[in-house]
Amino acid sequence: MDHNYADTVLDLYDIALLLNYERASTEPRFRHAKLREVATTGDFKTVRLLTPAWTEAAAIPRVGFIFDKPLKPTHAEKDEPDLPTNMLPASPSVDLRKLTPTELETHYWQARNHDGCYRTMALLQHFIDLFPEFTRVRVRTVENNAPRSYTTLANERLIVEMKLASPRTLSMSCVLPVNTTCITGGEPTMDHAILGFSAPGSDIDTILDLSSLQFGDVGRGHKGRSLFVLEPVSQYLDRLSKYAEGHNYDQAKISMRINDAPDSEWLKEVAQRTKLRWHNRATDPWCGHCGAPGRGQPLKRCSKCQNAHYCNADHQQAAWTFHKHFCTEPKAKNLHSSKKASF
Ligand SMILES: [Zn+2]
Ligand SMILES: [Zn+2]
Structure with a gap:
């Protein structure tokens, strides 16, 4: 009777990782869009924007993004998740090439949120x-x-x-050529x-x-x-x-409950995919920082607990300040209890 009971304890941190990954990587407003330009002060170089909320916000810290969204994705793109790592176009501008992985990650999430x-x-x-x-x-x-x-x-x-x-800040994303603008x-x-x-x-x-x-x-x-x-x-x-x-x-x-939100049908699909990934957690782990599955190549494993997985060393580092409080060595391997986890 009881053998499935543990299965129904959801870990909120892990569920949050998965929900966020599955949501952001298929966000309809930005699906397949590539980042064209980022502006903070001054005007955009590649487009003339007259949106008053943007032009009149010069007094507070602001960040604006221009995205190019294909009207029809190519066959190869169709099922590719949108990620910070594939958000740049094939020939990015000099300014875009200067963005660090962490800056790209912030821009990706700022737009999708x-x-x-x-x-x-x-x-x-x-x-x-x-x-x-x-x-x-x-x-x-x-x-x-x-x-x-x-x-x-x-x-x-x-x-x-x-x-x-x-x-304290204003952010704006403009998606071309459909010309939808989102402002926070x-x-x-x-x-x-x-x-x-x-x-x-x-x-x-x-x-x-x-x-x-x-x-x-x-x-x-x-x-x-x-x-x-x-x-x-x-x-x-x-x-x-x-x-x-x-x-x-x-x-x-x-x-207790919220009435319907925009994009409900898509969100229900995201919820279903997340449930499937949670169900398959023993065989298909996810990155403890970004929630990505191992796509093509296996994720790297925390060498201390053998229980957390990461895309790469950067993502392990980003998650470590939290994970270290919950990282415990398997009992049988408790030989070097003071070592910091590494791959
Ligand atoms: Zn990751
Ligand atoms: Zn660990």
């Missing part, structure tokens, strides 16, 4: 709806440099909707929605923000590295002051 909070709320809801009612979720965070972990019911997560006052910030207030989790019997103690990189690097999670935020409320409130000059978290609207 425009209006991302309601999409991610809906996505997690579609995902949890695929599991039985009393499915549990393990919530792992690091608090005061120590790991914290508890298990709660997935259905008891809460949606927290608040207002941010005077966002630039208004006196903006809505932001996150998920709250709580240990059984307590108030919300942990926040999951899957669209945090819409605010740029300040939206990176643990120690400024990860691609989403999963952290105790107190840390999250500090983070909010980097997103915006003010917020009303204390008077936030709390609810």
